[in-house]
Amino acid sequence: MSRPAAPLRAVAALAGHELRLTAQRGENVLVTIVIPAGILVFFATVGAVPGIAGRPVDFLVPGTLALAVIASGLVSLGIVTAFERSYGVLKRLGGAPLPGWGLVAAKVVAVLALELLQVAVLLAVAAALLEWRPAATSSILLFAAAITGGTVVFAGLGLLLAGTLRAEATLALANGLFFACLVVGGVVLPVDRLPGPVEAIARALPASALSDLFRAALGTPIDVLGPVVVLVAWGLGAAVLAVRTFRWE
Amino acid sequence: MTGRAAPALALVDVVKRYGSRAVLGGVTLRVQPGEIVALLGPNGAGKTTAVEILEGYRGADGGEVTVLGLDPRRGGPALKARVGLMLQGGGLDPRSTPADVLRLYARLHDGARDPDELLATVGLAGVARTRVRRLSGGERQRLALALALVGEPEVLLLDEPTAGMDPEARRSTRALIGELRADGRAILLTTHDLADVERLADRVAILHGGRIVEEGTPGEVAAGALPRLRFRLARALAPSELGDLSLSLAAVAATARPVAEPGDGTGSYRVDGASPGPDLVAALATWCARAGVQLVELRAAAATLEERYLELTGDRDVEAVA
Numbered sequence: 142m143s144r145p146a147a148p149l150r151a152v153a154a155l156a157g158h159e160l161r162l163t164a165q166r167g168e169n170v171l172v173t174i175v176i177p178a179g180i181l182v183f184f185a186t187v188g189a190v191p192g193i194a195g196r197p198v199d200f201l202v203p204g205t206l207a208l209a210v211i212a213s214g215l216v217s218l219g220i221v222t223a224f225e226r227s228y229g230v231l232k233r234l235g236g237a238p239l240p241g242w243g244l245v246a247a248k249v250v251a252v253l254a255l256e257l258l259q260v261a262v263l264l265a266v267a268a269a270l271l272e273w274r275p276a277a278t279s280s281i282l283l284f285a286a287a288i289t290g291g292t293v294v295f296a297g298l299g300l301l302l303a304g305t306l307r308a309e310a311t312l313a314l315a316n317g318l319f320f321a322c323l324v325v326g327g328v329v330l331p332v333d334r335l336p337g338p339v340e341a342i343a344r345a346l347p348a349s350a351l352s353d354l355f356r357a358a359l360g361t362p363i364d365v366l367g368p369v370v371v372l373v374a375w376g377l378g379a380a381v382l383a384v385r386t387f388r389w390e
Numbered sequence: 391m392t393g394r395a396a397p398a399l400a401l402v403d404v405v406k407r408y409g410s411r412a413v414l415g416g417v418t419l420r421v422q423p424g425e426i427v428a429l430l431g432p433n434g435a436g437k438t439t440a441v442e443i444l445e446g447y448r449g450a451d452g453g454e455v456t457v458l459g460l461d462p463r464r465g466g467p468a469l470k471a472r473v474g475l476m477l478q479g480g481g482l483d484p485r486s487t488p489a490d491v492l493r494l495y496a497r498l499h500d501g502a503r504d505p506d507e508l509l510a511t512v513g514l515a516g517v518a519r520t521r522v523r524r525l526s527g528g529e530r531q532r533l534a535l536a537l538a539l540v541g542e543p544e545v546l547l548l549d550e551p552t553a554g555m556d557p558e559a560r561r562s563t564r565a566l567i568g569e570l571r572a573d574g575r576a577i578l579l580t581t582h583d584l585a586d587v588e589r590l591a592d593r594v595a596i597l598h599g600g601r602i603v604e605e606g607t608p609g610e611v612a613a614g615a616l617p618r619l620r621f622r623l624a625r626a627l628a629p630s631e632l633g634d635l636s637l638s639l640a641a642v643a644a645t646a647r648p649v650a651e652p653g654d655g656t657g658s659y660r661v662d663g664a665s666p667g668p669d670l671v672a673a674l675a676t677w678c679a680r681a682g683v684q685l686v687e688l689r690a691a692a693a694t695l696e697e698r699y700l701e702l703t704g705d706r707d708v709e710a711v712a
Contacts, residue, residue, distance in 0.1 A: 143501035143541040145467035154497035162485060225483060233481025236445055237498045238471035238541065 145238035155239070155247035160254055163217065172319070173212045173259060178266050181205040184329050185271045192334045198271045202263065203355030204328035209259040210291035211322050211348060213252050216315045219299025222248070223311035226303060232390045245300075252296055256288055276360025283358035283365070290372040291351040297379030304387030327352035347375040398423050398458055398545050398576030399444055405452035406439055406600075413439045415600040416453070419578075423544070426567065426577045428587045431597035432705035437580040438478060440597065441549050444578065445475055458545060471499055474543030478550050480534035484523035488514050488533050491522070492540060499541040512536045513562060527554035535563065539570075546570060548579040552586055564590050583709040584696050594695075598703045608695050615693030615701055619666035621674065623657040624684035626650075631681060638677040642669040657686070666690035 145151065163169045181201050184190060190197040225231050234244055267273035298318075302311045322328065325335060326348025332340055343349050350368035357363040397420035406414040413436045421427045429437050442448045443455055446462030446469075455462060460469050482491060488509055496502040509515050512532040517525060525533065531554055538546055551567065552560045560583075567590060571577060581587065587594045588608050596604040596611070604611050627635065632648060639646040639661065646664035664670055671688070678685045699705070 142544055143471050143499040145471045146498050146500045148467075151498045154494055158486075158490065158494045161490065162483065165485065228483055229477055229479050229481035230483045231481075232447065233475070233477055233537070235447065236470060236473070236475040236477070237495060238467040239498055240467055 143238075148240050148243060151239050152243050152247045152250060155234075155243065156250040156254070159221075159247060159251035163221070163251065163255060166221075169217045169221070172216050173209065173255060174262055177205040177209040177212060177259065178262055180208065180323070180329060181263060181266060182270060185267075190329065190331070192331055198267060198273045199276075199359075199361070200331070200356075201329065202267050202273055203359050203361070204326075204352050205263055206260065206287075206355045207291065207326060207348060207352040208323060208328045209263060210256060210288060210351060211295050211319060211326070213255050213259065214292055214295030214297075215299045215302075215322075216319050217255070217299075218248060218252055218296050219302050219315045220308075220312050222300060222303035223306065223308040226388075226390065227308040229390060235389055248300075249292070249296060252292055253288075256292065260288075278360040280358050280360075283354065286369075287351060287354040287358050290354065290369070290376060291347075293376040294347045294351070294372055294379055297376060297383050300387065301379055301383040304383060304389075322346075322348035325349070345371060347372055350375075396459060397421060397456075399547075399578055400456045401440065401444065401450075401453065402455075403453040404440070404443060404450045404455060406436070406443060406448065407451050413600055414443075414450075417597070417600070417602055418453075419595055419602060419605075421545075421576045421578050423576050424571055424574045425592045426571050426579065426590055428591035428594045429578060429580045429597055430582075430584075430587055430594055430699065431580075432703050433582075435597045435703070436600045437597055438549055441547050441578065441580055444547055445473070446470075471541055472544045474538035474541060474546045476534045476538040476546070476548040476551055478553070480530050481537075482522045482530060482533060484521065486522055487519050488522070488525075488536070489518040491533070492536055495537050495540045501542065502540050503542055505540065508536050508540055512539075512566065513559075528556055528559040531555055532559065532563065535566070544575055546575055546577045546579075548577065550581060551579055552581065552583055560585070584699065585709070588695060596699060596702055598705075603702045604698070612693060612695040612698050615698035616663075616665055617690055617692050618697070619661040619664075619670055619674070620651075620687075620689050620691050621659055621661075621685060622687040623659070623678070624686055626655055626657045627659075627683070631683075634681070635674075635677050639664070639670060639673050642673045643667070646670060 185198040185201050188197050190200050193200050299315065302314055306314065325339065325343040332343045332349045335343055350371035353363050353368040354365060354372065357365045399421040401417050401419045404414055404417045405412065417440060429440060431437050439448065443450050444457055444462060446465065449463055457465065457469060458472055462469065489505065492505040492509060496505045509518050512535055514529060514532055517529060522530060531551065535551060538548065552563055555563060564586065567577060579586065591608060593606060594608050594611055595602045604614060635648050639648060643664035647662050648659050649662055651658040651660060661670065675685065
């Protein structure tokens, strides 16, 4: 006879298991680490960012940080969870002695840990290869807010897809949305360079809001009220919808 | 149930509907500690639904459900730690390894079995670091069983535990489950394999159309079937001859019906719907003499569990005892 493990120990065990599996999946490493770092280095090296005042790298570092958060929450978490659902892994875990919130908590912890690694890699690459230095006006607090808000929004969207669609549909849609975020999310192209109506839509989407928030956190003078409102609205919407619609099998 | 300990598992008059379709129409089933009960039935009979209600995965629409005296929907982690589950399909991530996944589940319990020892017990020590997608169906089943056992559960809910296994793995899995009963655990298993029932179960409940249509020890259930008159002829009968024989037998027993034994086109028959009395035997012999067909073999045999099961459910997909 056994008792449930202490909830924090159980969550830590599950988060560790998730991280190990993520590290073993080549495509997860590609989309969460290699692609954001590759985009940063490529666009900064060719200097191909139209219509910005300063150096391209100062625009690209916050943009690719946003892309990294999108890759971890929407793409990696969404796709992995969708396949876990189709294999019955989630249903089996539902029969394990874990509190109801434990599974989501473990996934969020695993995503946050992955994001810390992504931030470290991107900033190290920027500093080592692209002569990037953090601005004196950078705000750690705003940086933490951007990661937290971005994680809630994009992990929520990833779980929303994973809990409602077939695994194959989640795979296709998450990758498609990732590409859309790259194009209209203010990652490599300033949103104000987009055609008028597209710009208006892009500003209401969470990807550009997250890019702007990272930019503000790293010292670019931007009004953060708009991006914060957009992220909070998307975060609430995604979380509520995901909780209401998630099907375990 | 008077004079016995409280059941470890109990469904009392449980009703479950999906939309307007009643999947369980008042099912009552109890499993005592130290007892193995097999839930047998055709596909779609409601076996998995019944197990999922005991797991707390689904709620019942009516009736009473208790697991170790608690409501499985409200027992929380403390109850889940005392119940071992084996789901159909296993619920395994194809990219994880047996060692990884078993270690994870062990860490969700306080007081779990040693994962390495358990892998050896279920015969997976040699593939402990092989990805699940490279395991055979039987190996996956044994890993799913190991997950059910890792928390030293008092109750086991095993959905088709021997499905997809080769004969050797079935034998060793049955031996393993048998040992668990000796430890005083209550075990409910669903199966489509009559050998599981005959070699393992203390009691069997046959679920058909959402109801328990028969329950008892395997011997008691088999005894509920009529003994049959079986015979073998020198050649197979043409359909017209079989019709003619049917009329002759019906003259002495109105419900008697000769049928070819399943999978046999060489002249083996049995008579359904009537006990093998002297009148029936005489009518058969008279018909053979008149038709000029040699009677090679004739016996009045006791029915098997399989025949009783077929009588009750008409399910011919069942795996018979080899």
